[in-house]
Amino acid sequence: MIPEERQEALEGHGLTEAQDGFVLSLWGFQAAMRTARALRGQGNxxxxxxxxxxxxxxxxxxxxxxxxxxxxxxxxHRSRI
Known part of the structure; x- marks a missing residue:
């Protein structure tokens, strides 16, 4: 994966990189909550x-x-296979 693709993937998940790790955007939070609702529905x-x-x-x-x-x-990981 080239750096531009990596950056696009980060943005697609609502993440940015900071010096001390990843920062979650509001859009990323909302996307994660949709996933969490699905997991909750599965009894997680x-x-x-x-x-x-x-x-x-x-x-x-x-x-x-x-x-x-x-x-x-x-x-x-999938992009490297």
Whole structure:
């Protein structure tokens, strides 16, 4: 994957890179919450707990960021195969 494709993939998941890690955009948070709702519907205990938190709770945002980082990582991995 060339750098431009990597950057496009980051943006596609609502992520930007900062000096200390990935930063989640509002769009990325919303996309992650759609994923979390689907996981909650499948009975995923972690998703159930996180979705019960207030949207402004930093832990909920961190969970959303982790979902998007995982999706980004999967996309990067698939592009190298």
């Amino acid at each position: 205990e972690e998703a159930i707990r996180m979705m019960a938190l207030d949207a402004s709770d930093p832990l909920r945002w961190e969970y959303a960021r982790a979902i998007q980082i995982e999706a980004f990582s999967i996309e990067i």
